[in-house]
Amino acid sequence: MVRYESGLIEEIKANVNIVDIISQYVVLKRKGRNYFGLCPFHNEKSPSFSVSENKQIFHCFGCGAGGDALLFIQKIENISFNEALEILAEKANITLPKIETSKEEQEKLHIQEKVYQINEFAANYFHKNLYNSSAKPAQEYVKKRKLNNATLQNFQIGYSGNFDDLYQELKKNGFQDQEIFESKLVIRSKNGKPSDAFKRRLMFPIKDVKDRVIAFGGRALDDSKPKYINSPDTVCYSKGRNLYGLNIAKKTDKDFIIMVEGYMDAISLHQRGINNVVASLRNSSYRETVKTIKKIYI
Numbered sequence: 001m002v003r004y005e006s007g008l009i010e011e012i013k014a015n016v017n018i019v020d021i022i023s024q025y026v027v028l029k030r031k032g033r034n035y036f037g038l039c040p041f042h043n044e045k046s047p048s049f050s051v052s053e054n055k056q057i058f059h060c061f062g063c064g065a066g067g068d069a070l071l072f073i074q075k076i077e078n079i080s081f082n083e084a085l086e087i088l089a090e091k092a093n094i095t096l097p098k099i100e101t102s103k104e105e106q107e108k109l110h111i112q113e114k115v116y117q118i119n120e121f122a123a124n125y126f127h128k129n130l131y132n133s134s135a136k137p138a139q140e141y142v143k144k145r146k147l148n149n150a151t152l153q154n155f156q157i158g159y160s161g162n163f164d165d166l167y168q169e170l171k172k173n174g175f176q177d178q179e180i181f182e183s184k185l186v187i188r189s190k191n192g193k194p195s196d197a198f199k200r201r202l203m204f205p206i207k208d209v210k211d212r213v214i215a216f217g218g219r220a221l222d223d224s225k226p227k228y229i230n231s232p233d234t235v236c237y238s239k240g241r242n243l244y245g246l247n248i249a250k251k252t253d254k255d256f257i258i259m260v261e262g263y264m265d266a267i268s269l270h271q272r273g274i275n276n277v278v279a280s281l282r283n284s285s286y287r288e289t290v291k292t293i294k295k296i297y298i
């Protein structure tokens with residue numbers, strides 16, 4: 001989507017010379033009224049790439065590529081129209097106006113920012129809670145699975161409280177109802193009262209590649225069904241596009257990653273020094289998963 005007014009785009013183009021722009025990438029020689037060089041868009045031995053200073057356009061007689069300075073930058077740098085315009089504006093010494101965001105957009109960004117903060121807060125709260133006497137079932141479970149303290153800290157593994165414990169903590173720390181419900185860590189119970197979405201569960205914060213907490217997985221430690229529950233999609237989280245442990249796996253220098261099924265499989269391997277491991281999150285399709293990995297690695 002073009003975000004700038006056409007008048008401004010024309011002004012920017014009028015303040016640069018296409019010959020100067022293209023000369024930064026292609027050796028140009030003047031022949032009559034035009035300039036010629038070897039085409040950067042196809043392989044050739046004799047120059048069929050021409051630039052007209054007069055018309056401020058380029059054209060290749062070999063491959064047919066052609067257009068103005070903006071298109072040239074887009075093609076050669078493989079960037080979007082807006083990005084190319086930003087480069088040209090800088091060369092033309094023209095400051096681009098700040099893009100105004102609408103009120104709704106600002107509100108959406110504000111809520112999203114708050115939900116990230118709530119997730120971060122909850123991850124810390126659950127993790128601290130793991131060391132409390134009330135977290136006995138969780139402590140016994142991690143002991144049984146032989147998770148050491150470094151692993152518990154690295155993965156910020158935690159234990160969720162009872163009733164509305166998290167909700168009360170969030171309120172105490174100044175978070176508002178609207179943003180708390182947006183995080184979906186608190187839901188409304190049948191009688192309309194706030195109730196924590198995860199109760200008495202072993203908690204696994206799910207982080208994105210920027211190390212932000214975006215969601216949680218919670219494992220039941222008693223007979224509660226289902227055994228695992230995951231956060232639903234929120235303003236910060238889309239199941240299909242994330243993998244558990246990718247924030248850590250990404251930092252390894254291995255050129256492949258191992259995908260396992262569950263959180264505990266990934267964590268156990270990490271504890272054994274195998275760090276290029278991720279776990280698929282339930283409901284994420286294979287196709288989306290591959291896309292996610294590709295985006296990070298390729």
Ligand SMILES: [Zn+2]
Binds near residue numbers: 049
């Ligand atoms: Zn060409």
